[in-house]
Amino acid sequence: MADAGGKPVIGVIGGSGLYEIDGLTNTRWETVESPFGPPSDQLLFGDLDGQPMVFLPRHGRGHRVPPSGLNFRANIDALKRAGVTEILSVSAVGSLNADLPPGMFVIVDQFIDRTFAREKSFFSEGLVAHVSMAHPTCGRLGDAVEEACRELEIPHQRGGTYLVMEGPQFSTRAESELYRAWGCDVIGMTNMPEAKLAREAEMCYCTVAMVTDYDCWHPDHDHVTVDAIIKVLMDNADKGRSLVKAVAPRLSDRAAACEKGCHEALTTALITHPDARDPSLVAKLDAVAGRMLG
Ligand SMILES: CSC[C@H]1O[C@H](OP(=O)(O)O)[C@H](O)[C@@H]1O
Numbered sequence: 163m164a165d166a167g168g169k170p171v172i173g174v175i176g177g178s179g180l181y182e183i184d185g186l187t188n189t190r191w192e193t194v195e196s197p198f199g200p201p202s203d204q205l206l207f208g209d210l211d212g213q214p215m216v217f218l219p220r221h222g223r224g225h226r227v228p229p230s231g232l233n234f235r236a237n238i239d240a241l242k243r244a245g246v247t248e249i250l251s252v253s254a255v256g257s258l259n260a261d262l263p264p265g266m267f268v269i270v271d272q273f274i275d276r277t278f279a280r281e282k283s284f285f286s287e288g289l290v291a292h293v294s295m296a297h298p299t300c301g302r303l304g305d306a307v308e309e310a311c312r313e314l315e316i317p318h319q320r321g322g323t324y325l326v327m328e329g330p331q332f333s334t335r336a337e338s339e340l341y342r343a344w345g346c347d348v349i350g351m352t353n354m355p356e357a358k359l360a361r362e363a364e365m366c367y368c369t370v371a372m373v374t375d376y377d378c379w380h381p382d383h384d385h386v387t388v389d390a391i392i393k394v395l396m397d398n399a400d401k402g403r404s405l406v407k408a409v410a411p412r413l414s415d416r417a418a419a420c421e422k423g424c425h426e427a428l429t430t431a432l433i434t435h436p437d438a439r440d441p442s443l444v445a446k447l448d449a450v451a452g453r454m455l456g
Pocket residue numbers: 176177178179220221229252253254255349350351352353388391
């Protein structure tokens with residue numbers, strides 16, 4: 163359990179290309195068990211310039227787990243159990259927008275969820291909840307990421323819509339054009355239901371998306387391949403790691419409670435009458451919804 167003495171604890175979910183954190187001291191990999199099953203890997207606990215940090219490689223060390231095989235519920239539940247209050251999600255994405263070339267970082271603020279083969283909620287029969295997803299990312303965490311991008315002179319865009327596809331195959335040209343017509347900026351396979359579950363678990367969540375390719379719509383660029391993605395990621399890995407290092411201290415002088423309301427998302431969400439709740443589900447939700455379930 164990471165303890166920041168009432169201050170925010172940052173958890174980094176590292177996507178493709180971000181498998182470690184620079185400058186982390188007092189590190190230890192620990193197994194965190196979750197009633198929702200095994201997370202992608204052990205969690206790496208450490209300190210970054212005195213700020214407690216927890217790191218989870220989204221696809222596991224060695225990139226073993228495909229997007230549809232990720233146990234998103236276990237990942238978020240384990241981070242919550244570890245004491246994390248704010249999640250910085252780092253992701254590789256394709257660009258759907260001519261103004262977002264490879265190498266650009268996008269501080270995502272909206273999602274369109276087109277996934278269909280994933281467990282999307284901690285809640286189910288026996289305890290029903292409906293949280294708001296109107297603003298799926300945390301503006302306070304987004305401010306910290308934006309300040310860090312500016313300081314490091316990383317080319318970035320504040321705001322953007324991330325289309326989440328099921329994968330694992332990349333999109334067809336017709337799909338890519340459709341998502342562009344919808345006004346989407348970037349495309350990836352992992353941030354949903356991650357963001358929904360972070361909201362249900364009352365944690366701040368913000369995505370920094372690193373553009374690696376133009377998917378398959380751009381007339382002047384080849385369609386995306388893993389090789390091309392890895393090449394851009396290697397060129398940008400240092401920037402991604404420096405960004406995480408620069409975000410962490412920006413949180414340390416803040417109150418743990420997020421003024422955007424992320425830590426109170428369940429206050430108005432539970433609808434099942436206390437007498438009608440399933441005790442076994444209530445027990446499973448001890449970390450995610452303990453604040454509301456007592
Ligand atoms: C490496 S190819 C595509 C892979 O990369 C992205 O994952 P992440 O968000 O974890 O960086 C994308 O969504 C695919 O899963």
